[in-house]
Amino acid sequence: MLTELCLFLKNWFEIEKCYGDFRIADGVLTYSDGTLPPLQDGQYFRIIGSVFNDGVYLHSPNASEPPSEALRDEEFTGSVWCLALPKELISLADEISAWCAKYEGADSTAMSPFNSESFGGYSYSKSSGGSGAGGSGTGAGGWQSAFASKLQRYRKV
Secondary structure, eight states: OHHHHHHHHTOOOEEEEEEEEEEEETTEEEETTSOOOSOOTTEEEEEESOSSOOEEEEEOTTSSSOSOTTOOOEEEEEEEEEEOOOHHHHHHHHHHHHHHHHHSSTTOTTOOSOSEEEETTEEEEOOOOOSSSTTOSGGGTHHHHHTHHHHGGGOOO
């Protein structure tokens, strides 16, 4: 969700960009020579130029689990951006994920992109209000509309 959220905001909160040849092995990101990018434990980073791993991840090399189970092994030439995501934005991403699970899931009544349908003598219309409930799921802007007021302060134009 953080990758999609930063893309929507047009704001990556980058503080440093590293370019070169990188290797991901067992969930650990390093330069090809084995040195680590300048990331702190618990810092988010963005990978660009990878075949399998473009996106935002959490760096945690001292954890008992691999730094990111989502990273697939590969070598690539690209960039790694060191990010400074605000805690409030990370919490908001969790809130948006929960909203999406509720209103944009396959079993959600808001799943249909149609505001009205009619067939075989039957017809219905969904609410078009922007309250975040009922018919305001994917068809009326989804999470972007539901969280617009909270996202505005982070958005770059």
